[in-house]
């Protein structure tokens with residue numbers, strides 16, 4: 001793979017961009033692999049990359065039913081933060097945030113990581129208490145966050161209205177090294193680097209069945225024929241329940257649509273991410289100038305990848321009180337993704353009842369920020385056959401043993 005650099009740009013500019021090579025290969029599927037990963041979203045691709053780079057396993061296929069990054073990875077609002085309440089969550093999200101800091105250099109691909117700061121507003125007394133608790137927990141976990149006053153919130157977020165009649169801003173939990181990254185670039189960067197290490201990324205290849213011999217996995221049936229494997233890792237977010245059913249077990253996961261929208265582009269007016277959990281909305285400004293606005297998840301299970309008027313209305317109506325200026329903006333587009341929700345709002349990184357089959361899912365409304373850490377931890381689990389410290393708390397056993405990692409209070413809007 002030719003490296004991207006300022007010299008490569010200059011060279012290609014001089015020869016009318018005729019020398020760029022394809023970012024990743026598009027190979028035909030082989031009949032057998034050591035590891036098959038289902039799902040070419042950020043988590044699946046990162047798992048493949050770290051398996052190849054950190055563990056030297058290169059006989060890997062990533063099977064994707066659509067196009068890579070076309071699932072939630074390409075549909076999210078790109079918030080990156082690690083200010084979670086529980087130690088187990090703080091560890092994996094902070095690992096991910098740390099990896100994001102140097103991911104562009106590691107992958108030789110500009111993922112546009114922008115640590116512009118994340119402000120989580122406190123708009124009720126209860127929320128203020130809960131955020132203070134999170135700030136203390138973050139300090140103990142070595143994560144840099146601080147509680148800030150309403151006046152400081154206003155200094156950081158110039159366009160905010162802090163004295164709103166229904167939801168005044170009582171303070172904020174500020175994570176200065178949180179921020180955003182370009183979601184497509186994260187998928188493309190991992191795909192390019194993994195492909196360069198020998199990983200076969202096979203798009204338009206839907207997994208339709210899981211082959212087993214006794215209790216162990218032997219391969220998968222796909223829309224492009226049978227593919228054998230020693231190890232299978234399923235990383236399909238909202239489709240996790242469907243894949244688990246193919247393998248003969250059930251997951252404690254519900255699939256629902258989560259929606260987002262962007263406004264028309266405007267001049268720069270907000271240089272951080274703001275989350276308003278009480279009104280259930282959050283906002284940042286993209287590099288193109290669009291206000292990126294996200295809301296809540298549907299209250300019923302479904303597999304819809306579209307927006308709906310009801311959510312638009314709810315989210316925007318709620319945010320307008322805190323950001324009156326957005327009332328005059330036009331909406332450019334809206335969309336939805338299928339998110340995989342667990343009861344404790346924490347992910348599952350685990351072995352499964354089928355020998356040789358692993359699963360990574362349950363990231364729900366907030367897994368973009370976790371991609372590097374999740375890929376790192378899942379690769380360890382697949383390589384060793386069992387999770388190491390980072391992933392071990394997130395096993396499926398926790399639902400039968402009652403070891404919940406409850407993040408639903410800490411992250412009411414869990415993006």
Ligand SMILES: Cc1cc2nc3c(=O)[nH]c(=O)nc-3n(C[C@H](O)[C@H](O)[C@H](O)COP(=O)(O)OP(=O)(O)OC[C@H]3O[C@@H](n4cnc5c(N)ncnc54)[C@H](O)[C@@H]3O)c2cc1C
Pocket residue numbers: 038039040041042043044063064065066067068069070071072073074075076077078079080205206207208235236237238239258259260294335336337338339361363364365366367368369370415
């Ligand atoms: C509107 C919205 C806003 C969000 N905002 C944020 C945010 O601000 N910050 C944050 O951290 N997270 C956010 N998230 C959550 C985040 O997007 C997800 O947690 C994360 O992208 C999940 O990545 P993934 O790789 O697990 O799944 P995906 O990116 O969905 O990838 C799974 C892939 O599996 C493929 N697949 C499914 N079934 C099969 C099959 N049978 N065979 C082959 N392939 C299959 C799919 O086509 C898909 O490409 C948001 C999500 C949405 C929808």
